[in-house]
Amino acid sequence: MQFLRSLVFTILFYSLSLLFAAFLLLTAVIPMPLERRFAIGPRAWGSWNLWLLKAICGLGYTVEGRENLPAEPFIAMWKHSSTWETLAMMVIGPSAAWIQKKEVLWIPLVGWATLVYKPITIDRKAGHTSVNQVVTQGIERLAQGLGVLIYPEGTRMPPGQTRKYGISGALLATRSGRLAVPIAHNAGYFWSKRGLLKHPGNIRVIIGPPIDATGRDPREINECAQRWIEETLADITAQPGGKPS
Numbered sequence: 001m002q003f004l005r006s007l008v009f010t011i012l013f014y015s016l017s018l019l020f021a022a023f024l025l026l027t028a029v030i031p032m033p034l035e036r037r038f039a040i041g042p043r044a045w046g047s048w049n050l051w052l053l054k055a056i057c058g059l060g061y062t063v064e065g066r067e068n069l070p071a072e073p074f075i076a077m078w079k080h081s082s083t084w085e086t087l088a089m090m091v092i093g094p095s096a097a098w099i100q101k102k103e104v105l106w107i108p109l110v111g112w113a114t115l116v117y118k119p120i121t122i123d124r125k126a127g128h129t130s131v132n133q134v135v136t137q138g139i140e141r142l143a144q145g146l147g148v149l150i151y152p153e154g155t156r157m158p159p160g161q162t163r164k165y166g167i168s169g170a171l172l173a174t175r176s177g178r179l180a181v182p183i184a185h186n187a188g189y190f191w192s193k194r195g196l197l198k199h200p201g202n203i204r205v206i207i208g209p210p211i212d213a214t215g216r217d218p219r220e221i222n223e224c225a226q227r228w229i230e231e232t233l234a235d236i237t238a239q240p241g242g243k244p245s
Contacts (some may be wrong), residue, residue, distance in 0.1 A: 001196075001199065002057070002199070002200065003196070003197055005056050005057050005058075006197050006198045007056055007196065008056055009052055009053060009056045009057050009198060010196060011057075012052055012134075013049055013052070015175060016048060016052075017045065017047060017049075017110055018109055018110065018124075020113070021109035021110040021112070021113040021220060024037075024040075024041050024116055025078040025109065025112060025113050025116075026089055028113075034095070034117075034118075034144075034146070035143075035178040036096055037116060037117065038095040038117065039045065040118065041097075041113075041194055042090040042095075043117065043158045044092060044203035046085075046087040046088065046089055046090030046091040047088065047090075048059060048083045049087050050087055050088065050091065051078055053084075053087075053198065055135070055236070056240075057199075058189055058196065058197065058200030058201070058203050059191070059200055059202075059204060060201075060239040061185075061187075061197050061204070061205060062090055062202060062203075062205065063202040063206075063207065063208065064171050064204065064205065064206045065206050065208065066207060067096075067160065068181060068182065068207045068208060068210060069094070069181050069207060070095055070181065070207050071142075072143055072179075073094070073096075073142045073146055073147045073151060073178060074147050074148075074179045074180065074210065075142075075147070075148045075149050075169055075172055075173050075176075075178055075179070075180045075181065076093060076096060076136070076147060076149050076150065076181050076183055077151075077152050077165075077180055077181065077182050077183065077187075078088065078183045079151075079153070079183065079185055079229050079233060080148065080152075080153045080154075080155065080156050080157060080194065081157050081158070081171030081185075081187060081188025081190075081192075081193065082187040082188045082190075082193065083155065083156075083189045083191060084185075084187035084203065085151075085185060085187055088185070088187075088203075088205065089149050091203060092183075092207075093147065094143075094147055095146055095147065096119065096146050096148055096149045097118050097119055097137075097138075097148055097149065098117075098120070098148075098149040099119065099121075099122060099134060099148075099149065099151070099168075100114060100117050100119045100120070100121055100122075100240040101121075101122065101123075102121050102122065102123050103130070104121070106187050111114055118141060118144070118217065120133065120134055120137040120138060120141065120148070121133075122134060130168070131167060131168045131171065134168035134169075134172060135168065135171055135172050135175055136152075136172075139165055139172070139174065139176050141191070142178055148169075149167035149173060149235075150172075152165035152166050152169050152170075152225065152226070153166070154164060154166050157188070157193075157201055158188065158193055159186075159188040159192065159243070160237075161236075162226065162230055165222040165225065165226050167222065167245060169225075170219070170222045170223065170225070171214035171223075172177045173218070173221055174214075175212045175216075176192070177214060178213070179210035179212060179213070180210065180213055180221055180225060181207060181208060181209075181210050181211070182211065182224075182225040182229045183205065183206070183207050183229070184192075184205075184208065184228070184229045184230075184236065185203055185204060185205040185206070185233070185236075186204055186233060186234045187203045187234045187244035188204060189237065189242070189244060190203055191241070199244040200244075201241060201243075201244060202241060204236050204242070208225075208229070210230050211224055211225060
């Protein structure tokens, strides 16, 4: 039964994404503040899908540490283990630009619609050039009043695993003088990488204390963020309900 529920949600998820993309392209020519565009676009898209996920699959979430979100635009460093956080990051916290592969722009409707929200589009095969793209465009987005969303692991990691964090987010923090905020969650245990099955339960999101990058080596920022995220995740999963039984 849970597999069937997961299948129904997946069909609705992709259908809703296409509908939102078409709607956003149609409204792209209407002048409105960027914050308003985020409200009717990514924020609404994420909220609706998270509601459907709870209603159909019984998978909800809670957020702890909202008081750690800075008042000024910042760099959010998210654990990357599931598709779930691509929904949640649109809802949790202020409006922000996300990093996406240039191949996303080739996706009809959805890829085109993302351009409305000033994402940081990179070529992953470009090596150090892609890091420069993140830093240069990230500084521009922060100056425009947007935060920046980063997955420092670079790709979704299976539950219980991690990899060396990429330097772009930490480098952006040191070059821009903005705070970096680590965010841990256990979504990968309930909605695994490329997994169709969504386990019922409650995903815990914990927002960590901001990291001041002033005068610090980017590698130190990375080590600090990774240590906090992975230790917090280990603590979450060690508690009852931290992962499917």
